[in-house]
């Protein structure tokens with residue numbers, strides 16, 4: 365691309381409506397443009413990055429033996445009603461009507477259609493294995509789109525589905541995808557962790573996520589510095605230290621705690637540690653309310669509560685509902701006298717003489733023990749905290765934040781049974797097909813790479829995904845010799861398949877350098893004053909200084925850099 369007569373722009377001002385570094389830089393560098401909340405245009409430069417990412421993904425999927433196809437995004441709603449997922453997705457699915465008032469949805473994932481597609485092929489046990497995938501748009505009605513391309517409502521996803529006769533087959537198919545994903549993310553130079561994750565609304569046996577390490581990541585990764593334990597906090601097990609508490613159980617006592625609705629306020633008022641408290645949080649799981657009790661210094665883990673109750677949706681009860689249930693203001697909920705089912709965390713069993721809300725405004729109970737109330741469920745319902753023992757080796761756990769860029773699921777037979785995908789085994793018995801599904805979010809990769817690779821001047825693209833690998837800066841386009849050389853070099857590099865930009869604009873050199881740095885081109889060649897001595901400068905984006913090199917050695921040098 366020659367910049368002079370092309371669609372190229374950058375934005376100098378800082379971008380106010382983007383909160384993430386990647387969001388700001390991608391908009392400023394003219395790669396993307398916001399259309400609405402969680403909806404973006406991909407400008408020519410951003411489109412090239414997305415296509416480069418797509419090609420790496422496609423190549424590795426094909427190498428792993430998967431076959432590409434394309435599915436519609438607009439689908440009759442009844443497909444999802446039949447599979448039971450219309451209800452599970454709920455408000456996060458976009459729905460619409462056609463002119464005959466028939467209901468349609470925009471696909472958030474495509475398990476249902478891939479099962480339909482598989483029916484064309486699946487008859488007997490001899491028809492396995494196979495893996496189908498597409499790279500296409502997905503739609504989710506995110507309640508809070510944010511962080512540029514990280515949480516958006518229309519996005520490009522690679523979704524693949526494996527089909528096997530049995531679980532041994534699934535193991536092989538799953539491992540192939542696991543290996544392919546590692547190759548994909550390694551080629552893009554992403555720093556990532558693979559963690560165990562929740563199987564959630566997708567159902568299934570095992571789920572692992574590929575998480576790019578980033579400060580703005582919305583997932584908390586629980587990692588062991590000593591062994592290979594790595595888990596999303598959603599499913600990270602708490603190992604409770606079983607201490608024998610020899611404290612004598614006292615009689616419960618009602619104490620006045622005026623206007624003290626938070627643990628800190630009550631702790632100050634009663635001069636007690638937060639660890640002496642038991643928090644009561646009221647949740648709405650599907651259509652019923654439950655009280656969850658965890659130690660005062662811990663958080664409830666909603667995924668674990670949902671699992672324990674085998675529910676499909678969970679949210680904190682509204683303040684109005686809490687007041688109705690407890691007959692008290694928010695902040696004074698407790699287990700005594702509550703008439704909804706109570707779930708206690710495992711660790712509460714080891715606590716004695718603790719403090720709870722009294723279900724009376726401005727009052728708490730102290731010296732409460734398990735004998736003082738009844739509970740319906742007991743389990744691991746709290747979040748791990750940093751420093752907790754590793755469930756595998758006991759070492760102190762550490763946390764990192766991650767952006768989920770890929771996930772792989774062992775689905776098992778859930779979808780094939782629900783949607784009737786069966787085959788006949790050697791004994792002529794009907795058996796459900798064993799499935800796996802495998803997703804990669806392409807924009808998220810783009811955002812994660814920028815989050816991990818930037819400096820005060822802009823983006824630093826790795827060579828494999830950069831929109832252009834080389835940028836030639838022609839300092840003085842009016843100098844005929846300089847211009848002739850730069851244009852020739854530009855043609856030669858492009859002919860060699862090395863995507864190159866020529867900055868031949870009539871603007872100050874500083875503007876050219878700033879723009880090329882901002883858009884993150886990995887290799888910069890400057891044709892300027894030293895050209896009269898037959899020298900040009902080559903500088904890499906991630907290095908501070910460049911080197912001067914004879915003009916006829918440039919091509920070989922570029923080849924050398926790229927082959928490294």
Ligand SMILES: [Zn+2]
Nearest residue numbers: 588591754757
């Ligand atoms: Zn460990």
